[in-house]
Amino acid sequence: VIVEAEHRKVRMGDNVTLSCALKSPMDVLQVTWQKDSEESRVNIATYSKLNGLKIHKPYEDRMNFTSLELNRTSITFWDTRMDDSGCYKCLFNAYPLGPISGDTCLSVFGLNASVHYNISEDHLIAICHADGLPEPTITWTNLFNSTPTQTTIKRKNGVVSITSQLEIHNIQSISAQDLTCRVSNTNEKIELPVKVKGEEGSSLLWLVIIVVILVVVIVLIMLFWRRPTCRRS
Known part of the structure; x- marks a missing residue:
């Protein structure tokens, strides 16, 4: 197996594609992508002509196959997260040789x-x-x-x-x-x-006091302005 991108680097939130390709054409029945976790290796995506493609949880809404050739496989992550960082294994289930694998790693900064x-x-x-x-x-x-x-x-x-x-x-x-x-x-x-909650309450209290003072000032101005008008009438 030739791994086209041994180590990809991407900024968090960007898209990135991981790819694997066989050196020579073979009769591949299924392609599987796995991710190395802290304790084990878990399947994240599979594709075969018989069963179609399947994206496993929790990747369904942010990852997909972008190449459906059985001798060349690519998966693309959208809106990458830091926990996408790690190493991935692509498995080609070939007949009659059995599984053939390659490895690629991803760093999300x-x-x-x-x-x-x-x-x-x-x-x-x-x-x-x-x-x-x-x-x-x-x-x-x-x-x-x-x-x-x-x-x-x-x-x-x-x-x-x-x-x-x-x-x-x-x-x-x-x-x-x-x-x-x-x-x-x-x-x-x-x-x-x-931000301590007591400070937020104190700020709110001062805001209420200022609003009340402004309302009182406006009312006094209106009363003062109306008094001469009433006298003339």
Whole structure:
């Protein structure tokens, strides 16, 4: 088997095609694509003239065969995700030789991140999580005299997951501008501010106060403008 693209690289969200071709024509009954997972190899797509094509879950809506020749096979991913990264095997079930296989790998470069917090016993715990390829880094704009703890998981497909946890005891010192999680790798940067609900409520209260003051001012202006008019009439 000749693998036409041994290692494809693509940005997250783009389309990409993986291909395999036999060096010489054979009597192929079925073509199967498999993906190496963390623990095993799973079927993701099969095609034969007898049974047609089948795309397995969870790929039905974002992957399909783009070549239905039995001696040459191609699959295309739409809107790629980072978890599409990994190695794939194409299996040609040929008669009378049996299965003939080739391997190709895919790297989907990207960065996903999220931040959330919990308040317990008058202290705040902020947790920032990032998945990236290449490996991401996490920093905080303000540590508030605390030291964050960090865990790193390097997955088989190359994607690295990092979680940073910051515990802050002086909640009153935090504002939306004071605490931000910064996530980056060699390709992208993301900033995620920590917005405490108390601050959102305070902002809403000030907005209500300003609206009430404006309404009162408008009413007073209208009353003042109407009084001379009433006297003349």
